[in-house]
């Protein structure tokens with residue numbers, strides 16, 4: 587069994603492509619490359635013109651929870667390279683005349699037809715207002731956060747950063763969701779603070795954790811799904 591960096595274990599017998607360690611390539615990079623070349627979601631994303639394998643996490647969450655419907659307004663926090671925005675755009679039927687999907691990331695993103703993409707750090711004070719303005723002042727039906735802070739390697743610092751991002755996303759969701767709306771956020775197992783969960787339970791009819799099959803088994807990543815926003 588090979589331990590893939592930051593991900594799950596891949597059985598040697600399941601590998602279609604084996605990558606030899608070459609001079610100058612670190613073992614971690616070799617295993618990453620091997621995992622990419624053998625990952626069916628990576629191949630599917632390439633064949634279907636999706637920008638990321640992450641796109642299938644939203645597709646699978648949607649299949650399980652029935653999140654997306656035509657005409658819905660969606661905010662995508664941490665949108666780059668744009669897989670989730672692509673999935674949402676395809677289902678809600680957004681257009682340049684009536685944009686229903688707004689995404690934000692501090693990284694550059696190629697345009698997606700009908701989607702407003704802001705290049706901005708979501709933790710900056712003016713980011714929420716910029717998103718609200720981009721939505722034309724309308725309430726959202728779905729707030730998605732796939733944001734992940736870059737890790738420092740210092741466990742306590744990383745944990746605090748992750749929690750901070752989720753809390754900011756949750757506060758924003760409560761500010762902009764229409765009654766009945768849904769909030770989805772990437773969290774890490776063992777990392778959802780009781781205080782945050784209690785706050786979400788107060789504001790939403792149901793809250794649960796879900797790990798879609800496209801999320802690598804060995805990764806601690808999971809998604810918090812809060813549905814039935816009670817309204818402010």
Ligand SMILES: C[S@@+](CC[C@H](N)C(=O)[O-])C[C@H]1O[C@@H](n2cnc3c(N)ncnc32)[C@H](O)[C@@H]1O
Nearest residue numbers: 638640664666667668669670691692708732733
């Ligand atoms: C896992 S990727 C998102 C993948 C995306 N859902 C997709 O399907 O293509 C996480 C993203 O969160 C972004 N991110 C992390 N912290 C952020 C912040 N403070 N503001 C904006 N974006 C942030 C990163 O730049 C990264 O692009």
